[in-house]
Amino acid sequence: MTGLVARILPAGARGSRRARYLVERNLLVAKTFWPTIASGFFEPVFYLFAVGIGIGRLAGEVTGPGGLPVPYEAFVAPAMLASSAMNGAVFETTHNVFFKLRYGKIYDAILATPMQPADVAVGEITWSLLRGGVYGAAFLLVMAARGLITSPWGLLAFPAALLIGFAFSAVGMAAASFMRSWQDLDVVNLVTLPLFLFSATFYPLDVYPPALRALARLSPLYHGAELARALTLGVIDAGLWVHVGFLVAMGGVGSVVAARRLERLLLR
Amino acid sequence: MATPLALRVVEAEARVYRRVWKGSVVTSFLNPVLYLLAMGVGLGSLVDRNLPDGVAGVGYLAFLAPGLLAATAMQTGAAEGAWKVMAGFKWRKTYQAVLATPVTIEALVLGVLTWAGVRVLMVTMVFAAVVVVFGVTSPVGALAAVLPAMLVGLATAAPVAGFTIRVDHDAGLTNLFRFGIVPMFLFSGTFFPVSQLPELLRPVAFAVPLFHGVEMARWAALGLAPAVSPVASVAYLLAWTVGGTWWAIRGFRRRLWR
Amino acid sequence: MSVPLVTARGLVKRFGDFVAVDGIDFEIAAGEAFGFLGPNGAGKTSTMRMIAATSPLDGGELRVLGLDPAAEGSAIRARIGVVPQEDNLDMELTVAENLYIYGRYFDLPRRVIRRRIDELLDFAQLAERRDARVESLSGGMKRRLTIARGLMNDPELVLLDEPTTGLDPQARHALWDRLYRLKRRGVTLIITTHYMDEAEQLCDRLVVMDRGRIVAEGSPRDLIARYSTPEVVELRFRPEVDVGAPSRFADMAQRVEILPDRVLLYTGDADATVAKVEPMEELLDGFLVRRATLEDVFLHLTGRSLVD
Numbered sequence: 001m002t003g004l005v006a007r008i009l010p011a012g013a014r015g016s017r018r019a020r021y022l023v024e025r026n027l028l029v030a031k032t033f034w035p036t037i038a039s040g041f042f043e044p045v046f047y048l049f050a051v052g053i054g055i056g057r058l059a060g061e062v063t064g065p066g067g068l069p070v071p072y073e074a075f076v077a078p079a080m081l082a083s084s085a086m087n088g089a090v091f092e093t094t095h096n097v098f099f100k101l102r103y104g105k106i107y108d109a110i111l112a113t114p115m116q117p118a119d120v121a122v123g124e125i126t127w128s129l130l131r132g133g134v135y136g137a138a139f140l141l142v143m144a145a146r147g148l149i150t151s152p153w154g155l156l157a158f159p160a161a162l163l164i165g166f167a168f169s170a171v172g173m174a175a176a177s178f179m180r181s182w183q184d185l186d187v188v189n190l191v192t193l194p195l196f197l198f199s200a201t202f203y204p205l206d207v208y209p210p211a212l213r214a215l216a217r218l219s220p221l222y223h224g225a226e227l228a229r230a231l232t233l234g235v236i237d238a239g240l241w242v243h244v245g246f247l248v249a250m251g252g253v254g255s256v257v258a259a260r261r262l263e264r265l266l267l268r
Numbered sequence: 269m270a271t272p273l274a275l276r277v278v279e280a281e282a283r284v285y286r287r288v289w290k291g292s293v294v295t296s297f298l299n300p301v302l303y304l305l306a307m308g309v310g311l312g313s314l315v316d317r318n319l320p321d322g323v324a325g326v327g328y329l330a331f332l333a334p335g336l337l338a339a340t341a342m343q344t345g346a347a348e349g350a351w352k353v354m355a356g357f358k359w360r361k362t363y364q365a366v367l368a369t370p371v372t373i374e375a376l377v378l379g380v381l382t383w384a385g386v387r388v389l390m391v392t393m394v395f396a397a398v399v400v401v402f403g404v405t406s407p408v409g410a411l412a413a414v415l416p417a418m419l420v421g422l423a424t425a426a427p428v429a430g431f432t433i434r435v436d437h438d439a440g441l442t443n444l445f446r447f448g449i450v451p452m453f454l455f456s457g458t459f460f461p462v463s464q465l466p467e468l469l470r471p472v473a474f475a476v477p478l479f480h481g482v483e484m485a486r487w488a489a490l491g492l493a494p495a496v497s498p499v500a501s502v503a504y505l506l507a508w509t510v511g512g513t514w515w516a517i518r519g520f521r522r523r524l525w526r
Numbered sequence: 527m528s529v530p531l532v533t534a535r536g537l538v539k540r541f542g543d544f545v546a547v548d549g550i551d552f553e554i555a556a557g558e559a560f561g562f563l564g565p566n567g568a569g570k571t572s573t574m575r576m577i578a579a580t581s582p583l584d585g586g587e588l589r590v591l592g593l594d595p596a597a598e599g600s601a602i603r604a605r606i607g608v609v610p611q612e613d614n615l616d617m618e619l620t621v622a623e624n625l626y627i628y629g630r631y632f633d634l635p636r637r638v639i640r641r642r643i644d645e646l647l648d649f650a651q652l653a654e655r656r657d658a659r660v661e662s663l664s665g666g667m668k669r670r671l672t673i674a675r676g677l678m679n680d681p682e683l684v685l686l687d688e689p690t691t692g693l694d695p696q697a698r699h700a701l702w703d704r705l706y707r708l709k710r711r712g713v714t715l716i717i718t719t720h721y722m723d724e725a726e727q728l729c730d731r732l733v734v735m736d737r738g739r740i741v742a743e744g745s746p747r748d749l750i751a752r753y754s755t756p757e758v759v760e761l762r763f764r765p766e767v768d769v770g771a772p773s774r775f776a777d778m779a780q781r782v783e784i785l786p787d788r789v790l791l792y793t794g795d796a797d798a799t800v801a802k803v804e805p806m807e808e809l810l811d812g813f814l815v816r817r818a819t820l821e822d823v824f825l826h827l828t829g830r831s832l833v834d
Contacts, residue, residue, distance in 0.1 A: 036439040039446055046451050054460030058328065059311065060318035072314070186291040190298065197306035207310050271633045273600070280627040287618050361614035367580050368608035369631035369679075370600040526541070526581060 018115050022123025023130070025110075030131075037131070041138045044084040048139075051076045052146065063204050065226070065235035077148045078228035079201035081139050081157065085132050085164040086221050087192065092128040093172030094188045098179050107266055117262040121173060125255065128169040129162055136161035143232065151234020160231055164224035167247040170254025171220075177261035195221040220250055273371045277379025278386070280366075285387075296391040299340065300398040307459070308332045308402065324461055326490060333404040334489040335458035337395045338417045338481035344391045345421035346449045348384035349428030349516075350441045356380070357433060357523060364524065373525055377517045381426055388421030389414070405489040412488035416498075419505040420481030424449075426512025433519035457482045462495075477508050531556050531591060531683055531714050532577055538585030539572040539738075546572040548738035549586065556682075559705075559715040561732030563725045563820060565830070568735040570718035571611060574687050577716065578608045591683065604632060607681035611688045613668045615660045615675070622647070622656045625675055632679040642678055649704065650674040666697030673704065683714045690724060702727055722820035734820075736828045746820055753826045754818040755780055755792040759799045762788050762811040778802040783825055792822070 030037055056072040064070035100106040107120055137158060143149050149157070172188075179185065199221035205213045216222050223243040230240055271279075285292075308329035315328040323331040356363040366376055395417075396410035405413070431444060455465060456478040462470055473479050480501035483494035494501065532554040539547035547569040554560045562570040575581035577590055579599035588595055590602045615624050622643050629639035647653045650670040655663065663671065669689070676684060689705070690698040705728055709715055719725050725732055726746045734742040734749070742749055750756075759779070763769055769789060772782045778799050779791035793799040796815045803813060824830075 033439055036442055039443055043446055043450060046454055050454040050459060053466065054455075054464050055311070055315075057464060058319060058323060058460055059314040062314055183288065183291045186295060190294065193299070194302055197302050198310075202306060202311045203314050207313050271630075276631050276633060279630055283623060283627050284616060284618055287623075360617060361612065362616050364580075364610065365614040365616075365628070365675075366631060368578060368603060368610070368676075369628065370604040370633070371631050372600055 018119040019123035019126060021115065022110065022120055023127050026123075026127045040088070041135055044080050044135070044139050045142055048073075048077055048080055048142065048146075051080075059203075063206065064233055065230045066237075068233075068235070070233060073146070074148045074150070074233065075204075075229065076202060077143050077146075078157065078232045079199075079225040081136060081143070081161055081232075082164050082221060082224035082228045083196050083199075083201055084139065085136055085161045086168045086195065086224065088132045088135060089128050089165040089168035090172045090188060090192055092131060093124060093169045094176045094179070095185060097124055097173060097176040098185065101176065101265070102179075107262075111266050117266045118259045120266070121255065121259045121262050124173060125166065125169045125258075128172075129165050132165035132169075133158075133162055136165070149232045151232070153230075153234045153236055154232045157228050157231040160224070160227050163244065163247050163251070164221075164228075167220055167224075167251040167254065170251045170258055172254075173258035174254045174261060177258060177265055195219050199225055201225050220247065223247055273375030274378035274382060276371060277366065277376055278383050281379070281383040282386075293394075296344075296394045297398070300336070300395040303336055304329065304333060304398065304402055307336075324486075324492060326492070329402065330404050330490060331486075332459065333399045333402065334413050334485035335482040337392060337399060337410075337413055337489075338420050338478060338485040339453050339456070339458045340395050341388050341392050341417035341421035341481065342424045342452065342478045343449065344388045345384055345423075345425035346428050346445070348387050349381075349425040349430075350432050350444065351438075352384075353380065353429045353432040354435075354438060354441060357520075363520075367524055373520050374517055377429070377513065377520050380429065381422065381513060381516070384425035384429075385418065385422050388418055388425070392417045392421070399489070409489040413485040416481045416484035416488060416501070416505075419502065419509070420478055423477040423481075423505040423508035423512065426509050426516055428512075430512055430516035430519045433516060433523050452476050452478050477505055480504055529556075529592070530554055532716070533589045534573075534577075534586065535588075536586035537573065537576065537583060537588055539569065539576060539581070540584045545738050547576075550733075550735075550738075550740045552733055552740065552743070554714065554716060556714055557712050558730045559709050559717065559728050561725045561729035562716070562718040562735055563720070563722065563729075563732050563824070564718075564735035565720055565824075567737075569738040570735055571687055573735075574685050574716065574718055578606065578685050579603050580608075604679065605682055607676035607679065607684040609673050609676040609684065609686045609689060611691070613672045615668060615671060617659070617661050620657050620659055621652055621663070621671055624660060624671060625678055628675045629678045634679065639678075642680070646674040646677055649677070649707070651700070664697075666693050666700065669693060669697070669701060670704065673701070677708075681713070683716065684708065686715065686717045688718055688720070690719075690721070698724075722824070725820055734824060734827060736824075736830075741827045742823065749820060749823045750818050752823075754822040755794050756818055757793055757796040757815060758818050758822060759791040759793060759796055759803065759813060759815050760788050761791065761803065761813045763809055764811050767809045781826070790822070790825075792818070 052073045056076070059072040061069040062072055062075050064075055110120060111117065140149070140154070140158060144154070175188065198216055199219040200216060201221070205216055208216060223246045227240060227243040227247075230236060312328035312332070315323065322328070363376060367373065371379075392414045396414050399405060399413075400407050400410045428444070432441060435441065455469070456462070456473055456476045458478070462473040462479065465473055474496070480496060483496060484498050484501050486492045487494040487498065530553040532552075534550060534552050536549045536551065537547055538545070538549055550573070562573060564570055572581065576583055576588060576595065579590065579595035579602040582596065591605055593602050595602055616627065619627065625643045625646060626639055629642060634642070647656055650673060652667060652671060652674065655667065660668065660671065673686070673689070686705070690701050693701065702724070705715065715728070717724070717728055729746060731745050732743070732749070733740045742753065744752065769784060772784055775782045775789065775791060779793040781792040783790040783792070791799055791803075800813075800815065
């Protein structure tokens, strides 16, 4: 595995110990904003309550993984976990990275030191994962408290959320390197909003006609939501590896592109 | 005759908008389409199967569409009152430039909020057109729903502008959205009747401007009897608009006239 | 003397407990270029903002163009031009659009605005960048655009707050040249600066400000004559040398200033002073003889340097 990584990643990205200095830097900045960061946890919780007390009672039971009927709230909650991992990762790596890249000129200062572009890429992705991981863990606790995790497999929903965060962070980082203006950030929303709404998050795919179902299966968030849902509801089968494989591949390709692009952008 | 000072501000805002309209038009069109498809049609198919008599007597798509129209007006008003204002006095400092001209602080605030109203009108008109295409209501019904939505937009933009001018960092705005706008969006009767809220929270929903907008929009579009008399709702929303404007002017004066 | 354009009596500005402007008096006549010289924090910008009718007074009296800024701020602002310290251009708009919108704030007819834009873009040497986004301009170009914007309403009085701070020497000279032209056209200029060369270049008359007060007033030449000797000998000692007390230099010059990095000898006869310095030559890294500047005036009046 390491050998493979070594061949795929550009030279600078391997064994990038210096990346942790960037994480440390972001942590220092975060210290001044910690109440805001901590409060980020509430947003998915509000959504979960809206589903639990409101929409869930309207929708009743739906067909969950393995064709079993589940309460609507138990169906949607893992998808919320996945979407909030996606949204957090995408926001952190597009808006924030774009700002640092184009306006804050923060990376220019960082790269005047022994830090390499790949350290920056790895550092930002790691940071995004740390942050997402904290939110994910907190959200899972809320789910458990509401009785929405019905199987010990649910513990694995935490690494699943990290994997989703990784896949979207890497791609978000790569995307940020192509952006030129704030208007381009609107495009990001135009991608994440349909993903959020149509990836089997709010209702099972069987609502769609067959052609649309095939399309929805291409959505990375679909794979994330299905994975998380199977784990929290404890419906495990070998098919889950497809979801895992999809997200790993996406994160890998995104990382390589991000590191290469940053190298080109920053070492001119 | 001299152009009123506030209108000069509106004209300038419109000029700036001409530079950025493309992105925002796409968003204001796609947002309703995507939300109505996903929540109204997709989730709606589950709801309608579960509740054959409908929600409040209508199908879920019909229930949702006017509410979402009002909620979108609130979000547009909030965005205009928040990020735009913060850019004006802090990031770009264009307000300071404006105030070096004959434009006064009162005129600046009125101009900014008038423009916010124009933006809300644009977004809700597009939304209304989409609602008609989805077959939820007649063009007349959709247009009638735009009026209360406009009021919600203004009743949000004014106090949000007043809040924004008083905060020093955009983290304050993040929290305003997180703990103000988002919960209002979710719990003001847009997605499900407020009667489903826990007993304690129901009076809170009645205090939220959006709730009144949602009720009136549903009444206008579908003829559903509102929970509060529309006269009272209009008066309530106007009170938020006028009070918010007054509060914003005071805040602008404190921040920019010193 | 004609009726002054600006009159201030006992002007005060406070921010909480901090007194930014501490009861100052001045008069500015039509057609003159008037300067506020002082270090950062001297109260120059606060004074400018009160004159521009964008900041309320906390005490004293102020008349601008014969009007009261508290009651007739809008009317005053209609007739003056303001160039703030920090460029607050609209980054999303082009160069010409920035001028257009500003002209509309003054309610100028579109026809007039179009003509003014052409004139001012020529004046600011930005005609080729007319349709460029402001974001893409260099610092000097942005500054010239901000100045052009301040001239949209053909003002009788133009306020320039630190017009060249942060610009490279070439851009500064280009800007000074534009300001000269304005002055020749009879426009009254009020300039704040902490650069003495700028004050010397541009101002007919200036006041020196320090900690919210005016410490001296006059033309640059007057001030130098009054508060300094015509010439200055600057000595730079080797790092290991102990400079010693001012009395050591007492017989070499009329006045001595010991700064951290050099010693200034103020003298009417530089040749005589240099002759007296020669015996200590091996203690020195070097010395130079120069004409006195406003910096020396400031040092004499406040005991501190202008730019630290």
